[in-house]
Amino acid sequence: MDDLYRDYILEHYRRPHNFGVIDAPTATYEGANPLCGDRITMQLGVTNGVVERVGFTGRGCAISQASASLLTDEIKGKPLVEVTKLRVDDVLDLLGIEISPARLKCATLSLDTVQHAIADDPPGGGAPNATRAAAAETDA
Amino acid sequence: MTLTSEPGVADGAVLPAVRAGALDAYAIRDEFPILSREVHGHRVVYLDSASTSQKPRAVIEAVDAFYREYNANVHRGIYEFGERSTNAYERARVEVARFINAPDSHELIFTRNATEAINLVAYSWGRRNIGRGDAIVLTEMEHHANLVPWQILVQERDGDLEFIPITDDGLLRLDVYEVLLRVKPKLVAFTHVSNTLGTINPVREMVDMAHAAGALVLIDGAQAVPHVPVDVQSLGADFYAFSGHKMLAPMGSGALWARRELLEAMPPFLGGGEMIREVHLRRSDFNDIPWKFEAGTPAVADAVGLGAAAQYLRGLGMDHVRDHERDLLAYALDVLPREVPGIELYGPLDVDQRGGVVPFNLPGIHPHDVAQVLDRFGIAVRAGHHCTMPLHERLELAATARASFNVYSTRDDIDALVAGLRQVQTIFEG
Numbered sequence: 001m002d003d004l005y006r007d008y009i010l011e012h013y014r015r016p017h018n019f020g021v022i023d024a025p026t027a028t029y030e031g032a033n034p035l036c037g038d039r040i041t042m043q044l045g046v047t048n049g050v051v052e053r054v055g056f057t058g059r060g061c062a063i064s065q066a067s068a069s070l071l072t073d074e075i076k077g078k079p080l081v082e083v084t085k086l087r088v089d090d091v092l093d094l095l096g097i098e099i100s101p102a103r104l105k106c107a108t109l110s111l112d113t114v115q116h117a118i119a120d121d122p123p124g125g126g127a128p129n130a131t132r133a134a135a136a137e138t139d140a
Numbered sequence: 141m142t143l144t145s146e147p148g149v150a151d152g153a154v155l156p157a158v159r160a161g162a163l164d165a166y167a168i169r170d171e172f173p174i175l176s177r178e179v180h181g182h183r184v185v186y187l188d189s190a191s192t193s194q195k196p197r198a199v200i201e202a203v204d205a206f207y208r209e210y211n212a213n214v215h216r217g218i219y220e221f222g223e224r225s226t227n228a229y230e231r232a233r234v235e236v237a238r239f240i241n242a243p244d245s246h247e248l249i250f251t252r253n254a255t256e257a258i259n260l261v262a263y264s265w266g267r268r269n270i271g272r273g274d275a276i277v278l279t280e281m282e283h284h285a286n287l288v289p290w291q292i293l294v295q296e297r298d299g300d301l302e303f304i305p306i307t308d309d310g311l312l313r314l315d316v317y318e319v320l321l322r323v324k325p326k327l328v329a330f331t332h333v334s335n336t337l338g339t340i341n342p343v344r345e346m347v348d349m350a351h352a353a354g355a356l357v358l359i360d361g362a363q364a365v366p367h368v369p370v371d372v373q374s375l376g377a378d379f380y381a382f383s384g385h386k387m388l389a390p391m392g393s394g395a396l397w398a399r400r401e402l403l404e405a406m407p408p409f410l411g412g413g414e415m416i417r418e419v420h421l422r423r424s425d426f427n428d429i430p431w432k433f434e435a436g437t438p439a440v441a442d443a444v445g446l447g448a449a450a451q452y453l454r455g456l457g458m459d460h461v462r463d464h465e466r467d468l469l470a471y472a473l474d475v476l477p478r479e480v481p482g483i484e485l486y487g488p489l490d491v492d493q494r495g496g497v498v499p500f501n502l503p504g505i506h507p508h509d510v511a512q513v514l515d516r517f518g519i520a521v522r523a524g525h526h527c528t529m530p531l532h533e534r535l536e537l538a539a540t541a542r543a544s545f546n547v548y549s550t551r552d553d554i555d556a557l558v559a560g561l562r563q564v565q566t567i568f569e570g
Contacts, residue, residue: 005509005513005567005568010567010570034525034529035524036506036508036523036524036538037532037537037538038506038538039538059506060506061506061508062506062509062568103512106508
């Protein structure tokens with residue numbers, strides 16, 4: 001029954017790590033998954049090519065919130081070049097649960113948003129508050 | 141054209157599923173093969189009928205018989221199968237027209253679904269009749285199918301859209317509608333029954349108001365035809381669009397009904413075979429209605445299935461169907477707040493103004509998580525924005541979960557939902 005909603009997933013959902021805004025972010029991006037109404041804002045504080053600070057805000061399902069919590073733990077202190085190399089499979093490994101195709105976008109919203117933040121806001125430039133649907137999908 | 145009889149429900153026959161003037165939903169359930177399946181070791185509790193309905197044996201068998209016994213193109217073959225196929229297709233048209241009490245079956249055009257029916261009107265009628273500054277009045281509760289085609293049209297033709305707002309419990313503000321009609325819109329288009337809130341709109345009153353202001357009216361009947369008696373003549377509508385797949389018929393079946401003089405004045409929608417009378421290299425003469433709007437080989441088996449579904453529902457009696465679903469709705473609205481602590485319900489409280497649609501949220505739990513846990517118990521509900529993003533925005537909701545009923549839904553299904561929602565709360569509140 002609980003192969004998806006394991007205790008540690010629910011724990012990250014109830015008390016997500018790195019939840020909140022950070023001071024003087026160098027990159028900010030708001031990602032959304034229109035299918036479920038999930039919306040998160042990722043903020044990175046990059047110094048000398050290293051992600052020193054990271055914070056996220058927003059709301060979403062247990063999978064998207066737990067994924068953001070786990071991912072922000074993972075990238076904190078990592079060189080930016082390594083963060084850009086993260087792939088969907090890495091996020092799924094962090095979650096450690098079987099994700100059905102229907103929920104894949106929930107699981108990957110945080111990574112998508114981090115990567116948009118990096119792409120849109122290279123250190124020292126870029127728009128600070130870009131908003132874009134990170135995963136456009138209709139719900140007909 | 142002489143129409144030979146294909147298998148179906150005899151006129152006036154009362155099905156065993158109707159007893160003492162009420163539906164026996166348990167007997168009906170047995171007529172839907174898919175509902176005897178198990179999901180994750182549980183009996184299927186299908187509560188997503190507003191998205192699409194399940195299909196009774198009568199419909200499945202009508203489609204099956206078409207392909208096994210007389211598959212051939214329509215209006216072409218001078219041979220046994222071709223004649224049977226044409227007869228079955230045109231008989232289905234008569235059956236579906238009768239189901240909505242259309243005065244003339246030639247006013248009934250087969251489409252793939254309600255979306256295509258609305259697009260047909262937007263392209264064909266709209267491009268001829270909507271010009272710069274012309275207004276179309278819609279509502280805040282429209283499904284994207286009755287919103288996006290009009291957005292595309294007015295952007296192209298430089299027209300305007302106006303919207304009838306809703307009250308917090310999901311009723312249309314007719315006082316504002318009255319004011320909007322002063323701009324003399326060319327068209328008013330609105331849903332008969334809301335797919336998200338279940339609101340049954342006062343169609344007749346709204347049609348009369350529109351006509352008095354000189355506007356034509358298109359009704360999106362996708363959520364109405366499966367659930368309430370629909371009589372296009374007494375509603376007074378000009379266009380009535382609906383899908384087959386929500387009314388027990390195959391996916392890919394649907395229809396547009398419109399008054400003859402409107403259809404005759406409209407240019408064709410799609411060009412091709414079937415919709416022509418004579419084709420020359422540089423011009424063509426178009427066929428009569430309805431075929432003028434049915435270019436190419438139609439989905440004949442699906443149309444035959446739609447005819448069978450209309451017959452099936454007529455056999456049950458749409459008054460009985462409506463009574464059954466109102467009873468279920470009243471039960472759900474009574475039991476859910478009592479048995480599921482904290483549940484938030486949306487939509488009109490008066491069951492007389494509402495179809496069998498129950499949108500809800502459990503505070504602090506995302507509807508996708510609710511739906512995912514319910515699935516483990518074989519319970520299917522919809523989670524998301526149900527193709528009404530502007531309505532969710534208006535209600536300040538990111539998403540909702542939605543349970544919706546049909547003829548085969550039972551109180552047991554609602555009890556199972558209650559038990560499932562308690563499990564959701566146990567898991568998330570730990």
